[in-house]
Amino acid sequence: MVGRRRFIAQHLALYAGTLLSAALLTACGGGSDTTGGTASVAARSVEKSAAQTDMGRKMDCSIPDETLPVGAANVAPAVVPGIRTWHGSRGTWSLSPTSRIVVEQADAGSLWRVGTRLRADLLEVTGLDLPIVVGPYVHPGDIGLSLKPCPGTTQQIGDEGYTLSASNSIILRANHERGARGKDNGLFYATRTLLQMLMLDGRPAGAHRTVPQGYAIDAPLYPERTFMVDVGRKFADKGFLEAYMKFMAWYKINTLHLVISGDLLDRTPNTQTGIKAAFRLYSHNPNFTQQPLSYDGLYYSKNDWNELEDVAEAYGITIVPEFDTPGHSQAMARAFDPSSTNEGLDTTNPATLRYVERVWDEFLPWFRSQKVHIGGDEAGDTASIQTFQNNLARYLQSRGKTVEMWQDTVSGQSNYDPNLVIQNWSTNGPLPWTTPKFKWINSSGSFYVTPNAGGYEESSGFLGDSFYGTDAGLPFTHPTSDGEVFDWFGNTAFIGATSTYQPAGGQIALWSDMTYHNPYTYEDLAHYVVKDVIPAAGQIWWNGQRRDPAGAVIPYATLRTSVAVLQYGPGVKDVAMFSGSPLSATAPAFSDPPAYVVTPDYPAQAGVLSGLAVPYNCRSCGGGEVGYLGHYGTGDGTLTMTIPVPSAGTYLLPIYYVMGTTVPETALLTINGAVPVTVTFPLTGGGSGGTSSTNNLSGTDQEVIVGTFVTLQAGINTIKFSNPTTGMPNIGGLGTPLLQPSR
Template structure:
């Protein structure tokens, strides 16, 4: 039977005794039909080009990562990091060696003259070729940065393979669509710990994002009574220079050692840091330190550019900290200054920009020239512009004026956590995946795709709500919703296809990468035994405020919560995405708990059944609820009586399926169509992988539950090659079988739910009798409850 593999379905492999084994198709499979060509490995972002082969290579603890004797120190560092990361993520112990690669090795080399198809020169730095054949993996990169990208791809392939050791045979040529793929984090208004920043750098690199802009100073927007002496304001770098004593924020600032650790982490991850020191607006940290250089005697967050000392001071700040920064560019801010002081503003830009270049740094600014002066005329031309708003300086306007531009559209790419503007609950990953690319900018300011002036894109998180209590981990929950989709659209555009759920499956499979344990994974899992509610669409009858939105109850972060209005008849509803067999729920109440409530389920969102009730609760607690297994798509907490004068407030709602006793258990079959369609794939809780038999009627597949268990329900998810007639059988010893259910005259593919009298058994088998097609039998899933 000829079918196309989905991207990322690795061919089955067996670990070799030696370094690695090229696994050819079996003779039996070859006799049954042609062996399928490997589809592209599922990685994030998707590969640009893939030519599939047949079979796979399984790396072992005898495999080496080999570099040439003349390899650069950076390439050797990448080889060592690949070995460390592979051990962390897969358990493989890959040694690093110098010399000639042998069968079973991973060869890692750079060749600036290598051919990577007709890609623009500005994209070649990160290009690489991955060739898997003859029992080895060969990586050829255009540069050390390209080698890092290739290593990240190889890690993802290994992590998402079934045995976490295998790489499908084939060749990839990969490169980005844009040279800059970034993210900006405002730490000026809210301090983020060094561990968070290092974790983010690693996470970004794993997704091939290559630029982190750190907004190092800022202040609240509207201080009470317009009294800037009491406004929140911070500068986040702490110098030992006595001239700057008192400038660094007391609630958190980074030392030179902290910044060095960021730079080291970034170099290993292939990420460039862009420090941003923002002036002449957003400068309350500077006007508080030096009131004499601020407007209104320092009662302002604007520098007084009519005072030459203001420009002189900012020159000293850039001179002091530029030596900290190893990247090529420094961002000077330059946004939202007083429109009545255009001439002073223009003179400031034209003075600071050459000063910063004299410190060895390229200069970046926020786009403001249209609002300030109608366009770029008269401004320094050697600048790169983050275009964020059409009125201030749209993407097309800035490019037409001759500036290199970065898309930071406020309408599409800004997040202000928990605000009622600028995506307070995070960007919509599906919307990014389906409708956005880096050249897309609202209000007629889009450019053509890969416009020569367009460097790429940079979404931004602005912590405007300085008095709203939230944590860096809560911010991560907002960012993670869309980061993978952004990374995909910046690297290879639509190459991941159009199915967002399949894309999310790949995101889950590859994970967040090495060294990111500090960051919770908020995207959930497809495993039936995990929380089925995690990351699912969640709605409520009411919400106290945007900060306490319904989605917080299913985001996987214990610190966040949903909170309702202060009335009794309130509810929270989770959409599991499809009808699932469920049997338990967990509700983690905040202080505003429910005294009385019902747990209800529905398959259609209209007809509801109460499966459990709670009455007379006396305080907040984590409520574990079990009920008779039932099919449902929607799960609702229906409040009856509040336990406090406040509303209802839940940190978490979790829903779990009826335990699948067969998940991950050893499986065998009478036959397998190919080495990529093995029996175990029917029991991996992955709705995209499958077992497929040889082309004959009397074929079977069975699972060993490991011990005698009581079973009463089996669910079989048939692929197109379904069974017309089959028996469901159980056994205590794997030899003597008893039929507990039968299906006859089935006419199409789909799902069979077979309920039968509870029976003790260790083995469960689907015994085919008559095929429904001319092919064999094929199952996506085989669940035992």
């Protein structure tokens, strides 16, 4: 009788555990299974869980043998960035069709998100679709995920580090309570390392199976590892930003700094006129008046921003928004005072601060980052500016934000709020105090990339070899006119003279200063000049220059062999700019920049010419642009297109166009036969309106983009352009309409 009761109790306990696993799967999103739906995943998971106690081993803290002599142990995997500490064992761990991803029950909710990302990436890398199960046991070939660090490793791995133990199963661990910014970055980075190890196993793409056995303890040198994009002067499509966040995360870069506002200058010789003001966020809140506007009508709505934040969260990225004030802020100056022609804000007017605070208040709920940036770039050094920046910083700090600012006015001043984080870009060394006053980030002007900027900094292309080491022996010359030492490690003073005054990290900056005269797209030229440095920056900021067992620096040329295999990582196989421009195993010469070509989503072939419009092909003008729908003389020439959208609503409609005039042009836009609206097309900065000898322009027509808000109906919409005067530009096509929120 006693034996029977024990038998029943054991089976009831097993049944209860099975139900708990199924319930956790449902709560954690088990419907992500691509082979049979929620029921299939739950059934497989429960079936596996029921057998764990018989076949698996506890997800404990045992590690592979660390005592093997040199030569007998597996060498450190050639991942990028490299692993901080590696203890090699013998043999390999192998993935098989029966392998599983096992998440510990205590943190199943948090672990499920990381497991789901890993599952999708493993499918791409290995061709195997692994089930995710909940439980404490792992089988040979399994991958275990845990947020309970092993004894003695908590401080070593810190906020974003991890341990990886590879024997007959793999256990990945990170700190739960110390996850950076509330994210499980450490565990996510552990999965990136595992995926890279698999990709380097020598097998064909999509069929990787093995990794060397061993034990890794890994954590970054610097918490701030940033790529900055100037979307104020040049609007970046969401697709570009989302693809780059995935690229950054593959090499463990954790911050995307977006400069939301900016003024595009006419840099004709002897003039620095701010002619195109932009502010890239648009609120549909009717109670928010004095909305800063962009010259080209292109914005991110709240829906757009949420989509960017979702991708950032999935890939361990923090998005830091910058509203540059008080300089480079003509859009806000005009919104505050429509009669203003100033490039910057008047900091002597107390109402200016209240207005800027109101702009921040409107958009702060959009931002998930604890960090924001208040600019200060090239703003001058007056008492009123210092007071303005301090007050704005303290206002945002009172709302729980860490505030960053450019260093321009700080270098010679110590009266700024000590809680500011300073991005140091123009001084050849740390901020000038014997004892640290500010936390600072190495954002050296030598790490700037500005496409089409001639000899300025890295405008022609940024070599990973240079950032990793020096320019010695490279077939490439960097500008030296500013006197800054270029590479990260060669400039000891810029890193910090003492260990107590090291930077919090570094930043590569992609500026857009020259798009007025020489337009380009992010997908072609910007990607071409900046892509090579991303893996190198990830390596340097994560654990510095790689060294061999004897302590000698491993050249970046060796790391390149891994980069050529690893490429842009999983999840981006459909990104054309990546597939069409693979990362190189050798240092690029940057001697073949891509031609400027834009192919709109709704291209010329979808248009219907009528009236006096005639076909026009800008390829003949020498600029390499796409064919255009039509150009217009005097009279009533019109151009009609149709576009489909899934639902009715307000959309931001991107319009590609080309013009060679010296004054803005307009067109009437008619949607589905409704009352026409006037669209103003800003100057492109190029074309037949001038020559390079007189106004620094290219002399060829250039295609650019303008946006306007329109109301579209579900299904097919008829879009008609017509010229009310003699000055309508040539229309190249329409971009994908972007649905806007109701408010």
